[in-house]
Amino acid sequence: MQEYRMHLMLCAGTGCVSNRAFDIEKAFNRELEKHNLQNEIKVIDTGCQGFCERGPIMIVQPGDIFYEMLDEKDIPYLVEEHFLKGRPVEKHMYVPKDGEVPIPKLSDIGFFKKQKLIALANRGLINPENIDEYIGREGYTALAKVLTEMTPEEVIKEVKDSGLRGRGGGGFSTGMKWGFAHNSPGDEKYIICNADEGDPGAFMDRSIVESDPHVILEGMAIGAFAIGASHGFIYVRDEYPLAVERINKAIKDAREYGLLGDDIFGTGFEFDVSVNRGAGAFVCGEETSLIASLEGNMPEPRVRPPYPAVAGYKGKPTNINNVETWANIRHIINRGAAWYSSIGTETSKGTKVFSLVGKVNNTGLVEVPMGISVRDIIFDIGGGVMNGKKFKAVQTGGPSGGCIPESLLDTPVGYDTFAAIGSIVGSGGMIVMDEDNCMVEVARYFLAFTQAESCGKCTPCREGTRHMLDILTRITEGKGKEEDIDILLEMSELIGATSLCALGATAPNPVLTTIKYFRDEYEAHIKEGKCPAKECKALIQYTILPDKCTGCTLCARDCPVNAIAGERKGIHIIDPEVCVKCGICKAVCNFDAVRIES
């Protein structure tokens, strides 16, 4: 094998690819050849490295030099300076918000420093399409260990003792779940990987499948051995084309190495996997709906029990785990339950991957030990709120979760600690909101999502969310009634208690938590006709401050509905009857003369 002196670990996750990472790769290869460096330096495509906000990103190894926001036109200079002359280029290094000195090393950047990688252990370090690179990092050794040294009961005990709980949102003990499927009678059993990630703004599972597909296959094979299954399904959204492509390539390579198929490692164990692409219905993330969809039926949840562990796919015992859960398995087998359970808190062990999005400086994918405070995630790793605005709340757990206000920012991450404050860890979405976010609008947004995604089977979910959405919409339009808050609370309780699956049962959570922590905002809308965050269009007016307006005419020229009148060098005025409140005038004004009033 040819030796290279340098590997350029270029992020080829979906985020960076959409920022033209592949064009940058071409430019690198072109420039490396120009300087005759192609036999010394190699460009490696990796999966998502997590720091999507600063993409396209690249890490130079050895040296751990981190480059961000690469542009095709900068590549010739970068190659000449760093790779030919050995002088790392500061221009493309990360500069923290409160500092002026660029930080060259990945390990010194706050965003990476506080993270602890288990499920994402291989991110940025391997080419996801090269099985040898996965094996080079202890890949498939856990499967070999399980098949040659352990009994299914021992595997289940190890996973149970590790304290691993379902990372898809349910938080149920993975080892116990495996035990149920193992104990169910029958010689035809199935394993399913739930990659039907549907929360708005969540991309944990997508990233794991894209950056380390073999970790899923290895985890599933271990699970199959433990429960006695010989076939597995990966149910993945078709909206994730790169994930689908990479998992298919991984399956093909694993089959060629005999790591899937008959007689794996010559031990007689048989297991294979097929990929099933989902059409993107949110309810398919619910396990019984997913199984129905897999069978070719309408994706509607059904009553449990019987649980899938007893009667799942085709009525046979089936074990479903989420992508991130599967990604933890090989590490638990290799390093042991005691090691895994030493990380985290009393009831929540290990790490959790979050997709940190919204109004936070460092958008991206983060993996942190359970027990870390929400504040640490948002401020130390996330770099705080964008544009110096004030933090208001963070929504965790997607549309099924709740919002956490500033007063509870020191809450440690964990299934029970989050549940105690009305939210959930969920699958790991974390949406940061600032002072400009109206919390009634936030609740309305999430409810609009669950309302549209309700499968329609249960009346409380189908009709109830519709009524709640109507009320919330009414409030944001300034037509709220005194009794609305009480009706919302009453309906939340009803829908939560009477819906069959988690989609309906958790749909009211965003409404409940926003009323609990931001009731004053609801009351301002209803009683005073005001939106304190100045977001609800029906309740705000745009005006121009006469003492600040210079009469530059910029706003008048950019106004799409010609609502602004004024002479050059004269004070401009917005006609509220014509104004559509698009905010363009405020965005273009160079003198901060446009104000929003409520």
Add this chain to the structure above:
Amino acid sequence: MKLKPEDLKKISEKMEASTNLRSGAGRAKITVHMGTCGIATGARDIMKAFLDELEASGKKDILFTTTGCAGLCSHEPMATIEIKGESPVKYVHLTKDKVKEIFEQHVIKGNIVEKSALGRGSERVG
């Protein structure tokens, strides 16, 4: 090819150079100083000579990297050899023949080639 459990180790060994390069692990580290001064006096050839030696040796536990000027431009081309757990040694006025000797003696066997060495240790920082 159908793998047996022991094959994982073979593949892993084959990949060791890549894995070490990326994780910064390794028994020894060779750093060629490639500032303008180094390049002007032939550091590129020195670098290639080290890479050739490395490839020919088949060793997977040796890291190779480059860095900038070491500050002693009159003594270029220079390289630093660091065996894990020992202080780094700087070599000066390198030639291809010296590279061969340094690689065989110091990198592989751990014996410092005194006649080409400038000295041991790092500069004091701070």
